Amino acid sequence: MSPVFAEIQAYEMAKLSGRLPVRVWLTLLGDPGVSIVEDAWRAGLLSGVGDDMLRVGxxxxxxxxxxxxRTAWMTKPYEGEPDNIGVQMLPDETVEAVVRDCHDRGYQxxxxxxxxxxIEQLITxxxxxxxxxxxxxxxxxxxxxxFSTPAQNARMQAAGILPAPQMAFIHDFGDSYISVLGEARGKLSxxxxxxxxxxxxxxxxxxxxVCSPNPFPNLHAMITRQTGKGTVMEASERLSPEEALQAYTEYGAWSQKAEAVKGRLVPGQWADIAVFDNDLLTAEPENILSGTRCLLTLLAGRVVHDVR
Ligand SMILES: [Zn+2]
Structure with missing residues (x-):
């Protein structure tokens, strides 16, 4: 077995021995020099291959x-560093060749x-x-x-390209964005x-x-746009509680092409259900952040977490 598959094998072994507690969507590293895509493709590991617990993403x-x-590649310099626009990892030709090759092989x-x-380089x-x-x-x-711009958002929308952000970044790092990029750019992140x-x-x-897997700072940041220190990062970018939950569940499933089987509480979907001691649709945001517990979790209808 190729050594590049050692991690995939570890997940497979964990699944077979009942030690995989969550569904896993494997992401393959594709960077030149360390890419496992060629080996994965030859082994038939295409996007979507796998089963309900472990699938190639x-x-x-x-x-x-x-x-x-200060290493995100910006089109304009960082605050106080007129020569620093961050780090471009790869030339355009390389990004375009890798994307084209993986796209043609069928990968998402x-x-x-x-x-x-x-973002500009990737959209192109x-x-x-x-x-x-x-x-x-x-x-x-x-x-x-x-830091996608309005013009980039429009191009993404037209091409069906999905934004996959981590809104916990606003909670954990929002204030640092303002200090390294200035208030206007930082708050619009x-x-x-x-x-x-x-x-x-x-x-x-x-x-x-990078951030804690705790979902509550993420939900709180989507609803309030507040950082951990309380700075509001552009109030017009707030989501309603319904929209925040939709992003976290239904659209997560959509981003994996799994919306037919998970992401909503409707008949016919896998019964992956979390029960909280708080109504997330009506609770005060402060209470979501620090006063909410998950009481019960079902995976495919089976209880995997229960603190009642
Ligand atoms: Zn990343």
Missing amino acids: GVKIFLDGSAGG MVCHAIGDGA AYEKALAANPDPDRRHRIEHCG YPIGTWMRMGMKPSTGSDSP
């Missing part, structure tokens, strides 16, 4: 770094792009691959997508309200271990 390559670390792409420079690569080899339902994603109103089906996640 998309391919991820990294186009830039992080905003807080879920590439890391945070700054507007990286997705657009070119989709134009050369059309697939109206491939659902390529932009992971993080922190992760414009999930805009994406929601445009019908772009934004999902959300924790990026754990």
